[in-house]
Amino acid sequence: MMDKTPKQSAADTDFVLLNLEQEQLAEVRSRRLGRRHLRPYELALMWLLRVYLLFMVGVVIYQVYLAARGGK
Amino acid sequence: MRQLSISHEDVDRAADRGRVARARLRTGWSSRLRLLWLLVGPGILVMLGENDGPSMLSYASTGSSYGIGFFLPFIVLTFLMAVVVQEMTVRLASATQRGHAELIFDRFGPFWGWFSAIDLAVGNFLTLITEFIAVRAGMSYFGVPAWLAICAALAILSLALLTHRYWTWERVTLAGALLNLLFVPVALLAHPNWHAVGHALFTWRPLPSGSSQQTLLILLSDIGATVTPWMLFFQQSATVDKGLTRRDLGFGRLDTVAGAALAACGALAAVIATAPLYARHLNLASLREAQFAQALRPVVGSAGAALFALGLTEAGIVACITISISSAYAFGEVARRPHSLNLPLREGKAFYGVLFFCALAAAAIVLIPGLPLVYVVLIVNVIAVLAMPPALLFLYLLANDREIMGDLVSPPLANVVTGLVVLVLVAAGVLFGLSIIAPHFFVRVFGHLLPG
Numbered sequence: 359m360m361d362k363t364p365k366q367s368a369a370d371t372d373f374v375l376l377n378l379e380q381e382q383l384a385e386v387r388s389r390r391l392g393r394r395h396l397r398p399y400e401l402a403l404m405w406l407l408r409v410y411l412l413f414m415v416g417v418v419i420y421q422v423y424l425a426a427r428g429g430k
Numbered sequence: 431m432r433q434l435s436i437s438h439e440d441v442d443r444a445a446d447r448g449r450v451a452r453a454r455l456r457t458g459w460s461s462r463l464r465l466l467w468l469l470v471g472p473g474i475l476v477m478l479g480e481n482d483g484p485s486m487l488s489y490a491s492t493g494s495s496y497g498i499g500f501f502l503p504f505i506v507l508t509f510l511m512a513v514v515v516q517e518m519t520v521r522l523a524s525a526t527q528r529g530h531a532e533l534i535f536d537r538f539g540p541f542w543g544w545f546s547a548i549d550l551a552v553g554n555f556l557t558l559i560t561e562f563i564a565v566r567a568g569m570s571y572f573g574v575p576a577w578l579a580i581c582a583a584l585a586i587l588s589l590a591l592l593t594h595r596y597w598t599w600e601r602v603t604l605a606g607a608l609l610n611l612l613f614v615p616v617a618l619l620a621h622p623n624w625h626a627v628g629h630a631l632f633t634w635r636p637l638p639s640g641s642s643q644q645t646l647l648i649l650l651s652d653i654g655a656t657v658t659p660w661m662l663f664f665q666q667s668a669t670v671d672k673g674l675t676r677r678d679l680g681f682g683r684l685d686t687v688a689g690a691a692l693a694a695c696g697a698l699a700a701v702i703a704t705a706p707l708y709a710r711h712l713n714l715a716s717l718r719e720a721q722f723a724q725a726l727r728p729v730v731g732s733a734g735a736a737l738f739a740l741g742l743t744e745a746g747i748v749a750c751i752t753i754s755i756s757s758a759y760a761f762g763e764v765a766r767r768p769h770s771l772n773l774p775l776r777e778g779k780a781f782y783g784v785l786f787f788c789a790l791a792a793a794a795i796v797l798i799p800g801l802p803l804v805y806v807v808l809i810v811n812v813i814a815v816l817a818m819p820p821a822l823l824f825l826y827l828l829a830n831d832r833e834i835m836g837d838l839v840s841p842p843l844a845n846v847v848t849g850l851v852v853l854v855l856v857a858a859g860v861l862f863g864l865s866i867i868a869p870h871f872f873v874r875v876f877g878h879l880l881p882g
Contacts, residue, residue, distance in 0.1 A: 366437035371436045377451060381527045382673055384437045388766065391528070391536040394831060404542065407820040410856065411549070414816040417863040422809060424866070 443673045444774035446597050450678070451802060460753040464788075466617065469681035471600045472668035474660050475752060477509075477689030478607035481696045482749030483564020486558065486613070486742055487656035489697050490722065493650050493704030498622065502630045503595065508656035509694040511854075513686055514847045515822065518829040518840060519662050520682035523669035523821045527698045530666040532763035534824050536833060541726045546824060547764050549817050552758045554660050558792035559752065561746040566796055568743030573736065580793045583747050587740040587789055590852040591782065594773040596671050600807035607748045610696040614728070617699035619734035620706050625704060642873060647808055650858055654811030655697070657851075659821040667759035671770050676838065694837040703730060703738065740868065741842050750789060758785035788851060792798050816859050826852075 380386055401404075438655040492501045519530065526533060526563075531550070535543035562580055569579035590602050629635070638645050665686075674682050705730040723739040730738070755771070758781050764771020767780040775782060828841040828847050840848070865872040 363587070370441050372442040373448075374436045374440045377447040378440060378673070379527075379675055380434075382440075382443065382447075382675070383434055384768070384770070385434050385441050387527055387670070391526075391533070391834060392538045393539055394833065396538065400827060403823055407823055407856075408545065410821055410859070411816060414859050414863055415813070417866050418809060418813055418816070421866045425805060 431790060437768075438774055439768065439770045439772040440596075442595060443671075443770075447673050447870040463772050466681060466684070467554070469672075469674065469678050471604060471672055472665050472674075473516065473682065473685030473687070474598065474692060475521070475603060475607055475668065476665040476690035477686070477693040478514065478610045478747050479664070479708045479752035480512070480658060480661055480691045481505075481745055482561055482753075484560040484740060484811050485697070485721075486700050486745045487564060487567075488648070488651040488655045488811050489700035490704045491505075491514065492652060492702040494707035494725075495644070495648060496702075497636075497705045497708035498626050498702060499630045500634050500638050501701060502627065502646070503632075503634050505652055505656070505697050505701065506631070506694055508653050509690045509697070511653075511847075511851050512657045512661070513690045513843060515657055515798060515825065516661060516665055516686045516723075517683055518825055518844065518848070520674070520686060520810075521835070521838050521840075522671055522673055522677065522825075522828055523666045524676045524679050524682065524782060527670050528666075529670055529759055529763040529769070530663045530825075531760040533828050533834070537828060537834070538824070542657075542824070543764065546821065547622075547760060549820065550629070550659055550663055551757060551761050553658070553814055553817050554753050554815060555788060555792060557658070557660065558753055558788060559795050560797035560807050561750045561816075562793050564742050564746030565750070567722055568739045568741070568746065571739035575873040577795060579743075580796060583750055584789060584793055587751050587754065588786075591771070591785070594772065594774050594778075599771050600668075600672065600704045600748035603748060603751055606744060606751075609744040610741065610748070611692065611699075612737045612744065613696045613699035613703060616730055616734045616738045616741065617702040617729040620703045620726075622702045622705065630821060633746040646858070646862050646865055647812065649860055650815050651808045653855065653858065654692075654814035654818075657818055658814035659817050661712055662758035662825055663760050664752055667756065667769070671759075671772070678759045682683045692843065700719070700741075703734070710855065712805050714879070747814040749867055752793075754785045757788045758782070811864065815855055819855050819859070822848060822852050822855070870881075 374383070451467065452470050453461055453468055456464075487762065489505070492505075522528075522530070522533065523791060528536070531543070531547055536545050562583060565583045566576045566579050569582070570576065573581075586606075590599055590606075593599060593602075638648075669682060705725065722742070723735040726738055727735040759769050760779050761767070761784045765780065768778050769781050770778065773781060826840070829835065830845065831838050861872070
């Protein structure tokens with residue numbers, strides 16, 4: 359990704375390193391952070407809320423259908 | 431160590447941070463104010479951005495349906511909820527220098543990352559449609575044809591991005607967002623009963639009357655008008671793009687609180703301005719396009735109605751800008767493409783491409799004639815509320831992830847409040863679902879508990 363970026367001058371580099379923390383640099387930010395281990399209850403909560411969302415989207419679609427049928 | 435490569439984006443951000451560093455060197459009130467001026471932005475933008483077309487229409491619908499009462503303090507409460515939630519994104523951004531979408535991808539893996547990205551993309555697209563509806567509705571009051579209003583909104587969106595500089599974009603959009611306060615003079619022109627306003631704010635009364643199902647729809651819509659998933663993604667990414675660090679956290683928090691206070695003023699003003707329509711038994715939910723402002727004309731006069739229409743247009747345009755940018759940030763973070771408003775066009779083709787594609791597609795849909803304006807808006811707000819609990823769970827887990835947050839992990843009080851917000855949102859969603867699937871059961875069991 360960063361290889362496509364035009365290179366900046368040495369003066370630019372000095373200016374950037376003076377004013378930005380290293381972790382703010384685009385190249386550093388583009389590096390992936392490691393995965394974290396999800397505990398079973400966290401995973402269960404994620405799935406529960408995912409099912410809740412899918413179910414509720416179905417309810418909203420049904421509500422829109424009812425409203426359309428009722429000529430709202 | 432290998433030498434780091436420096437990008438154009440870094441140079442622009444370093445210039446912004448250089449100004450902050452110089453302001454920090456000085457002492458006295460003026461330099462503190464200068465520092466505040468340099469560091470505020472994402473919080474005010476996200477809060478005023480969320481006072482968008484659908485939100486203002488939702489507040490207007492609330493005022494015309496229920497007058498001054500329960501909903502005034504309820505709206506204040508929703509903004510307090512928004513402050514708690516959005517403060518976490520400032521902390522996450524300062525601690526990790528990563529956007530929300532990339533943190534979810536990195537920490538929870540692509541499976542959950544894609545779920546959250548799809549939620550955001552769908553929600554943002556639906557919301558963008560309603561923003562253009564608001565622009566169309568506002569401009570139709572002035573006799574501007576729909577196609578011209580939409581083209582003008584797209585032109586303003588393009589102009590705001592022309593500089594390819596985060597700082598300039600932020601200041602231009604902030605100036606536009608402050609026009610949200612146009613609703614305040616409209617409220618004043620409605621000559622509200624301030625005693626009733628004060629009484630409502632402190633007693634939550636009178637409670638709304640009418641059908642429980644309609645009340646629940648408005649309740650959910652007003653929550654969705656204040657806390658939505660795109661806000662999490664936008665504020666975190668914008669805070670990173672602006673370059674705020676751990677040292678700036680206090681200003682980031684102040685920025686968020688100031689934004690919430692300004693946005694609450696706009697929201698309450700919209701309710702108060704439209705409340706006289708309640709006494710006249712005129713519900714905005716039954717109206718279309720220019721009729722919104724026209725209905726207000728007998729109450730607030732021609733100038734007030736014109737301000738209302740302008741405010742609606744502004745709300746739609748500013749949100750078009752912020753929401754399409756939140757989609758572009760998330761796309762860049764997920765696809766690992768450069769994503770910054772400091773990118774020149776040649777380096778950020780994908781970023782700007784997604785931004786414009788989302789806006790263009792939503793704009794095209796709005797040109798379809800005969801869309802049921804207010805109903806679409808209320809439903810989109812409800813969808814935003816329903817999508818919030820899974821988004822908040824990701825936020826909660828990330829903000830408590832000591833490995834990335836260090837000493838900035840959420841304090842216990844913030845966790846309790848977040849848990850309560852999730853519970854309230856899920857409970858409201860379940861009640862809404864019950865009121866649709868089993869309306870008789872809902873009325874029998876919960877009808878007496880709910881206002882209305």
